[in-house]
Amino acid sequence: MTNFKYNNGDETKLHVVMSPWLAFGHMVPYLELSKLIAQKGHRALNFRKDLVASKSFGPALSTPRNIDRLLPRLPENLSSIINFVKLPLPVGDNKLPEDGEATTDVPFELIPYLKIAFNGLKVPVTEFLESSKPDWVLQDFAAFWLPPISPLSTARRSGFLNRRDSKSTPPKWVPFETPVAFKLFECRYIFRGFMAETTEGNISDIHRAGGYEAEWLGLMQDLHRKPVIPVGVLPPKPEEKFEDTDTWLTVKKWLDLRKSKSVVYVAFGSEAKPSQTELNEIALGLELSGLPFFWVLKNRRGPWDTEPVELLEGFEERTADRGMVWRGWVEQLRTLSHDSIGLVLTHPGWGTIIEAVRFAKPMAMLVFVYDQGLNARVIEEKKIGYMIPRDETEGFFTKESVAKSLRLVMEEDEGEVYRENVKEMKGVFGDMDRQDHYVDSFLDYLVANR
Structure with missing residues (x-):
C-alpha cells in the first residue's frame, strides 16, 4: 500500500474491504463509496466472485460476472487503488442458473437460493481477510456470518x-x-x-x-x-464522460424532438417486475394520460424467468406518435439528464430516487418490492414525489389513477409543489462539497478507531 497524507498531515494508511449484497442497488453505492475513499488516498476493495490467488488490496469483494459489469464504472485513475477480488459463487444443488450471480439475473422465487450460495462465500472470505488483514470491513445486510469471522471492526447496513x-x-x-x-x-x-x-x-x-x-x-x-455515521447519498456525477453509443444516439434523437420537460420517463429498475395486470394498467394509464413517454421495459427478471409479461396488443401502435418503448439497457443517468424529461414514473428504489432528484425530476411512484414503501413515505413527506393511489390492503391500482397522477405531477397546479421542491432538493443531492464532508467525517472515524 502507498502512504498518503490524510487530513491532519500524519502518514496514514487505511485498508478497507467492501462486502455488498449481490444486487446492483447495493453494489453500485458500495462502488461509489469506494471511489470516494480511493480518491482520498485510501485503499478500497469491492466484493466479487472469482478468488484471486495472489493478495489483493482495496475495497471490493464480489463475484466474477458482477465485477465485470461494475468495472466500466471505475475510472482509470482509480484502477490501481481499488482492487476487485473475485470469489467463485458456490453453486452446488441450489437451483441457480448458470451466470445467475445477481438478483437481477434470476426470477424472484430463486433469490433464496442466491442467498444460500452467498452463504457459501464464508470460507473464501475468511481466507481473504486472514491474508489481507484489512483495517475495516464495510458489510451489507446479507453477510450475517461476517462479524464472527472478522477480527476487526465492522459497519453494518441498517x-x-x-x-x-x-x-x-x-x-x-x-x-x-x-x-x-x-x-x-x-x-x-x-x-x-x-x-x-x-x-x-x-x-x-x-x-x-x-x-x-x-x-x-x-x-x-x-x-x-x-x-451511526452517514456517508451521504452518493449522488451520480453527470460530468463524467459518456461514449456516444448507437443506443444513446437513437434515444437522444427521439428525445431531442420533444418539448422541454414534456416526457414521462418510465422505468422500474433491475429488481421490480410488475405483474401482467399491473403492466396492463400502467400501459393503459400512459395511453389515457395523453403525455409523451419513454418506457424502458423490462418484462422478465433475467433470461431464466419463465413468466415474462407483455404489453397489450396494439398499445405501441396506438401511442407511436408520442411514445417509445425501449426493450434493453439504456444509460439512465444520461437519459434523466435530458431536458425533455419532465417526470419519472418509477419504483421508489433509493438509487433511482437519488438519480431523479439529482436532475430535478419529480416522481410518480409505484411500490413493488422490499423497502420501497418506506422510501415512498419519505419522498411523499418531502413532496418531491407522488404515490399513485392504490388499494391499501391488496395494492390494486387502475389506469385512471395512473393517468391522473401523471398529469397532476407533470402539468396541474396541484403538482407545482413537487416540481418546485425537487429543484430545491437537487441542490442538496448535488452538493458535492456536502457529500465530500460526509466522507471526510466517515474516514476520520475509521482512521481514529481502526
Whole structure:
C-alpha cells in the first residue's frame, strides 16, 4: 500500500474491504463509496466472485460476472487503488442458473437460493481477510456470518423500520411523529422476501439484517448503542464522460424532438417486475394520460424467468406518435439528464430516487418490492414525489389513477409543489462539497478507531 497524507498531515494508511449484497442497488453505492475513499488516498476493495490467488488490496469483494459489469464504472485513475477480488459463487444443488450471480439475473422465487450460495462465500472470505488483514470491513445486510469471522471492526447496513399491523403506523419505539411506515400491501412484499427462510438452507432477511434523516440516525444510534455515521447519498456525477453509443444516439434523437420537460420517463429498475395486470394498467394509464413517454421495459427478471409479461396488443401502435418503448439497457443517468424529461414514473428504489432528484425530476411512484414503501413515505413527506393511489390492503391500482397522477405531477397546479421542491432538493443531492464532508467525517472515524 502507498502512504498518503490524510487530513491532519500524519502518514496514514487505511485498508478497507467492501462486502455488498449481490444486487446492483447495493453494489453500485458500495462502488461509489469506494471511489470516494480511493480518491482520498485510501485503499478500497469491492466484493466479487472469482478468488484471486495472489493478495489483493482495496475495497471490493464480489463475484466474477458482477465485477465485470461494475468495472466500466471505475475510472482509470482509480484502477490501481481499488482492487476487485473475485470469489467463485458456490453453486452446488441450489437451483441457480448458470451466470445467475445477481438478483437481477434470476426470477424472484430463486433469490433464496442466491442467498444460500452467498452463504457459501464464508470460507473464501475468511481466507481473504486472514491474508489481507484489512483495517475495516464495510458489510451489507446479507453477510450475517461476517462479524464472527472478522477480527476487526465492522459497519453494518441498517435494516427496516416497520410495524406489522393493519394500521400502517410507525413502531411504538419511534419517539417522534412521522408518516414513514409500510402500508399493508407493502408489508406483503416485504414478508414475501422475509419468509423465504421456508426455503431449506436459507436464512431469513430478518436474521441477516442488523436491525433517513437526522432523527432516524439518532434513533438508530440510541437503539443499537453504536455510532451511526452517514456517508451521504452518493449522488451520480453527470460530468463524467459518456461514449456516444448507437443506443444513446437513437434515444437522444427521439428525445431531442420533444418539448422541454414534456416526457414521462418510465422505468422500474433491475429488481421490480410488475405483474401482467399491473403492466396492463400502467400501459393503459400512459395511453389515457395523453403525455409523451419513454418506457424502458423490462418484462422478465433475467433470461431464466419463465413468466415474462407483455404489453397489450396494439398499445405501441396506438401511442407511436408520442411514445417509445425501449426493450434493453439504456444509460439512465444520461437519459434523466435530458431536458425533455419532465417526470419519472418509477419504483421508489433509493438509487433511482437519488438519480431523479439529482436532475430535478419529480416522481410518480409505484411500490413493488422490499423497502420501497418506506422510501415512498419519505419522498411523499418531502413532496418531491407522488404515490399513485392504490388499494391499501391488496395494492390494486387502475389506469385512471395512473393517468391522473401523471398529469397532476407533470402539468396541474396541484403538482407545482413537487416540481418546485425537487429543484430545491437537487441542490442538496448535488452538493458535492456536502457529500465530500460526509466522507471526510466517515474516514476520520475509521482512521481514529481502526
